[in-house]
Amino acid sequence: RKEVEQDPGPFNVPEGATVAFNCTYSNSASQSFFWYRQDCRKEPKLLMSVYSSGNEDGRFTAQLNRASQYISLLIRDSKLSDSATYLCVVNGWDSGYALNFGKGTSLLVTP
Amino acid sequence: NAGVTQTPKFQVLKTGQSMTLQCAQDMNHNSMYWYRQDPGMGLRLIYYSASEGTTDKGEVPNGYNVSRLNKREFSLRLESAAPSQTSVYFCASSEESPSWSEQFFGPGTRLTVL
Numbered sequence: 001r002k003e004v005e006q007d008p009g010p011f012n013v014p015e016g017a018t019v020a021f022n023c024t025y026s027n028s029a030s031q032s033f034f035w036y037r038q039d040c041r042k043e044p045k046l047l048m049s050v051y052s053s054g055n056e057d058g059r060f061t062a063q064l065n066r067a068s069q070y071i072s073l074l075i076r077d078s079k080l081s082d083s084a085t086y087l088c089v090v091n092g093w094d095s096g097y098a099l100n101f102g103k104g105t106s107l108l109v110t111p
Numbered sequence: 112n113a114g115v116t117q118t119p120k121f122q123v124l125k126t127g128q129s130m131t132l133q134c135a136q137d138m139n140h141n142s143m144y145w146y147r148q149d150p151g152m153g154l155r156l157i158y159y160s161a162s163e164g165t166t167d168k169g170e171v172p173n174g175y176n177v178s179r180l181n182k183r184e185f186s187l188r189l190e191s192a193a194p195s196q197t198s199v200y201f202c203a204s205s206e207e208s209p210s211w212s213e214q215f216f217g218p219g220t221r222l223t224v225l
Contacts, residue, residue: 004153032211043201043216044154087154098169099214101146103153 003027004102006088012108017078021105023071023088032091033064035073037084038104044087047073078109112137115217117202123223124192132187132220134202142205143185144169144214145177147198154201160185192224 006023013019025033033050048055050062050071061074071088088102118133136143145157146169156169160179174196176188185204189196200220205212 034213043218045216046213049213098156098159101154103151 003100004088004090006086006102006105008103008105010106010108012110013078014110015078015080017109018074018076019078019107020075021073021086021088021107023073023102023105025069025071025088025090025100027090027100028066028069030090032099033062033071034089034099035060035062035071036087036089036101038087039084044101047086075107078107080109080111083107083109114138115202115204115215117200117217117220119220120218121221123225124189125225126193128192129188129190130192131189132200132202132222133184134186134217135184136202136204136215137183138204138206138215139182140204140206140215141182142207142212143179144203144205145175145185145187146201146203147171147196148201148219149198157187157200192222194224196222197224198222 003026035047036044037047038044048057048062050064054063059076063072085104085106087104090100115136141162144159146154148154155171157171157175158169158177160166163182166177178186202217203214205214
């Protein structure tokens with residue numbers, strides 16, 4: 001079983017829509033959670049960390065549910081520039097230096 | 112600041128050839144990493160270096176070797192390239208352990224092994 005699982009999409013949404021992605025992880029001992037963004041043929045970049053109490057950064061809201069072992073990302077008022085692949089990331093098998101990356105969820109925002 | 116730089120950007124090898132991928136960071140980070148990204152597989156950790164002078168295997172180390180030359184530079188070597196090593200290779204760095212520290216990625220090296 002893959003340690004971090006995401007729906008690959010693609011999610012096609014119109015500008016201004018709200019879209020949500022979910023991610024599940026298998027290691028109940030995981031302590032660190034992140035969302036990274038990756039544009040086509042580019043490197044991943046940190047979008048936001050995910051905290052236990054949930055956190056918001058502008059139009060982006062991240063939530064963590066430890067009991068069900070899932071993480072969510074909500075994007076409000078989608079922009080064309082939000083089109084990208086969103087990677088769910090959880091600290092890994094050795095709980096130290098390894099990060100486990102999900103395969104990513106593809107988002108396309110259309111005019 | 113350039114951040115994380117990687118060379119080369121593209122490379123084509125024949126099976127059995129060797130090559131070294133170079134990575135450097137100018138952020139004074141302690142930890143550095145090599146990942147590969149394949150379609151449908153996501154990013155997988157090949158090797159990492161928690162600090163200067165140390166290296167450890169990641170999830171997929173077979174066929175690769177690494178050298179942490181100094182605090183800035185971390186190289187990845189393919190001794191005898193195989194078609195299964197066709198991939199996009201990303202180097203990354205972080206201030207400390209990635210469990211709580213943002214990782215910064217280089218632009219990637221697109222490697223094709225024929």
